[in-house]
Amino acid sequence: DAKTTQPPSMDCAEGRAANLPCNHSTISGNEYVYWYRQIHSQGPQYIIHGLKNNETNEMASLIITEDRKSSTLILPHATLRDTAVYYCIVRVIGSKIIFGSGTRLSIRP
């Protein structure tokens, strides 16, 4: 079973920041938080990952709470192309990915 809990759906206005929450209260010390997204009819796309420090790349920012029991993926300026299912995953580096049901993010014009 997936070790994360995400809201099934969210929506966000185009141009605004999209903040996607994820709970992973049973995360172990050697498990990383990964985010992938899946646009309709495509394979999952890697977004970002982190262990305990906040991370930022060209796609998004990842904020991990100090106790590491939850995290938030931030898309700073959402566009229509960001409409997708977003998966939050916890895994030990090198292990298989166990996907949950994800959050279906809709961006409204």
Place this chain on the structure above:
Amino acid sequence: GAGVSQTPSNKVTEKGKYVELRCDPISGHTALYWYRQSLGQGPEFLIYFQGTGAADDSGLPNDRFFAVRPEGSVSTLKIQRTERGDSAVYLCASSSSSADTQYFGPGTRLTVL
């Protein structure tokens, strides 16, 4: 550079037939993964190769499913005596090592009639 490619993109077959699905990983990637995704669900792990050998095949649902990677690059997922419940999108991912980020292909949509 070129990403993970999968062929065919769509495959329709009849119940009881044999099918092969192909995955071409990113050049130089040593680790290769197969996942299966049913409608409305997240991908489900099937098998993982490190080089030519299957390092973890715990996700294969039964002995009708088999995968090979004879030269450590291209992999083929083989399904014997297909059943309607095998209908799904079969995804392949590769990474430069077992410790690295997995990059996914577009998937093969298998429909068993």
